[in-house]
Amino acid sequence: MNNYLKDYLLYLADTSLILSQRNSEWCGHGPILEQDIAITNISLDLLGQSRNFYQYAATLIGDNATEDTLAYLRTEREFKNCLIAEQPKGDWAQTILRQFFLSAYQYLVYEKLQAYNNEQLAAIAAKALKEVTYHLRWSSEWVIRLGDGTEESRQRMLQATNELWRYTGEFFITVDYEKEMNIDVADLKIEWMKTVRAIFEEATLPIPDNTFMQTGGKKGIHTENLGFILAEMQYLQRTFPGANW
């Protein structure tokens, strides 16, 4: 059980951390100061969530594992984040849509987890749910604003949808560690589609037809992006092994 729980925690942590890393690229470069602050704040929330999951995972792993050894000393193949998190930040449309897809998903995951039969996991999920509720509201509002804004913003949203939709399929494929924990994510698809449909309708955006879905992130098979993210993120820990910061 602990092994599966550990993998599951790493999967949740990695997804939040990598998305946080991507969103933080906007810090100082946002389209307007208020939104620079908003996206950076979301980045900070996600980082906090990942730390809670890593810290819990570290206690299960033992062997001097810490949140930092888990974030900084694992390789590409050991990371289990959803593929969508590691995609480039792109333009504001792409960042917004990615946030919306993932927040809508995380909302459902944490909502279920807060009643899970493991007190610590449930408590972390309950705390994260409060933050994700805001992320979902904020990103939904932006999807609507951009979809139903100008012709240019609409085109950019269509382009972003075209880019990102194919990474949403793996949200709903239950992998071994989820199965062992009796977590069935296939169930979440109906609710997730309901949220996406409602917001896309208000944004006057079409839902893409069935497209081929890229998968693998949850099992550690990533796109080429992840290696570069880790190279940058882990560089100080790798260059100066064992140093305290």
Add this chain to the structure above:
Amino acid sequence: MVIQDFERIFQEKIDNEIKIEPKDWMPEAYRKTNIRQISQHAHSEVVGMLPEGNWISRAPSLKRKAILIAKVQDEAGHGLYLYSSAETLGTSRDEMINDLHSGKAKYSSIFNYPSLSWADMGAIGWLVDGAAILNQVMLCRTSYGPYARAMVRICKEESFHQRQGFETLLVLSKGTKEQKDMCQDAINRWWWPSLMMFGPKDSESTNSDQSMKWKIKRKTNDELRQQFVDMIAEQIKLLGMRLPDNKLQWNEERKHYDFGEINWDEFWNVVKGNGPCNKQRLAARNKAHEEGSWVRKAAKVYADKKLKHKKEKIA
């Protein structure tokens, strides 16, 4: 009343420590000086996000990453209060930002220096924020009300940043040889530019006299700089590092530290745009602004559309 009466009443308020508020009469030069100074300060907060922001992706631990993100985000918040406070004087954020992007408005020259190692995150917090705070503590009592009130809030966060910066360096100073070297190197590079943050010597400062009379400023550049040297010269002892100035020495008679001559050529060159990062900083701000233009436009068009629907419904 004639103009002289307005001026007399205005100066009496200042002399009696009554704050000047947005709707009060004020001399045009007072308004202009405040707009220039507050907007310059706001720009410094926003441009100041860049040298530190570039280390967020490389922060060496998750805790340090969280602290750094929160800090840079605070700077953005300071920029917001300050732009709002300048707007009370009859300018707009758009105008101020255009002046920044065209190069007409200045920002603190310190941000035209590059952040080259993780230790720079500590040195910037300790030295740069430390120097800024001395100026800002004084500004909490500046005569223009909205500026003074914005500064009270900003000072609380800045002094927190300074402690975080010092603590970052403290950890490095107790670390491996590489970390200690990194720490000393950052101090070497940031020390002199930090001293320059207080501006030209009093004997060469053009804006000082009038600003003192109007209590926009309450201490001179040289007074603040001396206060900073005295503070840092003591604090560095706790780090076991040294300041890169052979002339730094306690002067028992003056009860202050003596220190070496600032390289004023370098100072003026950076002000004129020849610092190591002047071009990159402005280019980054311009790029963010241009790439955000379709976003701002879409948000406005959407908001107008919603408002129109609402009005039609009511009608």
